[in-house]
Every structure is written in structure tokens, then in C-alpha cells.
Amino acid sequence: MNHAQLTALGRALRLLGEHGEALSTQTPDARLHEVKADLRRALDLLDETVTTAAPATRCPEHPNGPVDESAPDLCLLCETRRRAARRSEVDGAYASYARRAAEATAPAPSRYGVREDRPQPQQRWLPELWNGREWQLCGTPRRDRREAELFITAQRRAPRAAPAYRLVHEFTDYEVVRIWGHPVRTDIEPMGNPPMGNPPLGNPPLGNPPPGNP
Template identity: 65%
Template sequence: MNHADLVVVGRALRLLGEHGERLTHDTPESVLHEIRADLQRALALLADSVSTARPTTRCPEHPTGPVDKSARDLCLLCETRRRAAPPPAEDEDECAPPAAREVRVQSRYGIREERPQPQERWVPEMWNGRTWQLCGTPRRDKTEAELFIAAQRRLPRAATAYRLVHAFTDHVVARTWGSPVAAQPTTGPRAF
């Protein structure tokens, strides 16, 4: 329904509401015929503005598709697709190694594996007059880091310059007390 249809149907329904407020037990028959004509006009406008058929299923993909009463969403097309899918083979799960059979839960920090996944960070830095220095926590989201820098620039003692450094690492960084050293991942399994 476009905006013009919405305005016309709304106006017709408001007119019917006004008729309903004025309706009493001694309303003349001429007014009742006028209400009937307005009601028929509102129904015709509503029927013209509805562009699709009434949904017959609860399926968002096929709302007007064929009906299967035994399907959970009443959609025959989706139920046929579900029935045609091959069942999972039970013997494949038993042959798989125990690590592959265990259920892994998706976490914000990912899954620890034999080799770590590359890390992507956005590091906010500020210019202190001589060098660039870290001015906040490295973030995973670029827009969040940009919002942090925008907030830093609004402070009364803001630095003269800020920058975002895109840090993409595919190695493990070991923290030391001198200068940071990057330890390359080993080829075999790591002990923790």
C-alpha cells in the first residue's frame, strides 16, 4: 500500500468512526443508507489497495503457496524440501575423531585451535609533540574506534592530532619488559 492509498483509506475509516459516534437508536434511515454507502466505499478502497493475496501459510518464503496441514509452517514446498534432504549418516559421526565430534560453542573471542587465527585491531593513537602514543584500548570495530577518537577530540585538553592504526597480526605477540618481540607460531601443536 503506497502513501496515497494509505491516506485515502484512513480518511474513509475516520469518516466511519464519526458515523459510529453519532449513531443512536433514533437515527433516521437516510443516515443509515449514507453509512452503508461510506462503508462499501471504504471496503472497496481497502480491496483496491491490497496488492497481494491473503497469506495461506506461515512461511515467510512462500506466504501464498500450497498448504500442507502436517507441516509446522503449513508450507507444502518447504516441507517437501525438508523431506527430500538426506538424513545425516550415523556411521560418519562415530568414525570421526573425538575432537571433530565435540560441540563447539561460538564465542566472542573465537575458538582456540592449534594455530591462532589472525587478529585485526584498530589502535587509536595521539600525537604528544614528539611521537605517536597509544591513547586508548585497541578495538575490533573501526567505527567504535572512530567514535572514541571523536570523543577524545571534544575533550578540553585534546591532543593536536589523532590517528587510527590498522593492526593486522598473524603471529603471536609475546609481552616482554624490554622491547616487544614477535614469536612466530610453531608448526606443531603448542602447549599452554
């Protein structure tokens, strides 16, 4: 469409708009014949301006392409492309699933297996108490640190609480992350006697005196 065609077509359409606004029940037939002539003039201008066929689809990429009534844009080419993409997506998902299943059932190439065949390390939180000589486990290992700390808090409030508690993080190795109280080594021998191997203070050890002493 060149500038002259655009100007003429715009003038004809504006004139038709004025005719539409002026229509009423008292419009004479002579005026209707004038409207008819202006309509034909506008149609002729449109025929001269439009050089392509009317679009058969609502697709901006293929307006005159083959029609598919089931497609949202009536375009057979685009609908075929969309169907192929959906089919490829489904087939690809199935292929990925089949590949993972085959890998899961395949034997390990080594007697020790590969990294994916070995179980992943899991972390636990171990509540321990001080029994006077060493640390010992005082509850079930927890998977949650907060839950283990709440358990130790309840144990410390018990009537026969231990002198000290601690929380140990177990994850491939052991790491002490927190200690409650003071783990002091105490005497657990009966009648208050010192442990074997530690003679009382002030008593000389049994046996021969060292050389040089009378």
C-alpha cells in the first residue's frame, strides 16, 4: 500500500463512518443510494490495495498454510511441530528412566563397587554422659541436633543427673560439638580407697630404696 492508496482508503472509510452516524428512520432513499455508491468506492479501493489472498489460519508465521481444524491457531505446520515436540519429550523421559533402571541393575565394574553403589554417609547426634571415668552413650542417637539437645536438657533436670553431658556429631568421623558441665575424673573404688596403681600420698613406695640412700 502506497501513500496515495492509504490516503484515498482512509478518506473513503471516514466518509462511511459519517454516513453511519447520520442514519436514522427519516433517511431518504437518495441518501441511501449515496451511501451505497460510497461503499462500492471503498470496496474498489480495498481491492486495489490488497494484493494477497485472505489468511486461512490465525498463525502469523504461516497465514496461508494448510489448515488443521483441531489446532488452536488452525495451522497444520505449527501443530505438527508441537506434536513432535511433545512426543520427543515423552520419549526422552522414558529413555532417561530406562537408562537409570539399566544402570541400577548393572553389575559394578569392581569388587568394591563405584561411588554411586556405596551408601551415602549419614550424620547422627550422639548424647553422652560422664560416668566418672569416661564418656558413655546415654540415649538413642538422633538424626536431628535440636532433638538431641532437648533430650540432654531433660536428662540434666532429672533427679539423678550425671555430672556432665556432651553432644557428639557422628559423620564419617566423630567431632565433639558441645560439652555440658565439667568432666572431672572421680574415684569410683569402694570405701573411698584410691584406684589401683596410685599409692597414697605421703607413704613411701614398697621395695628397695634407690641406690645411694642408706
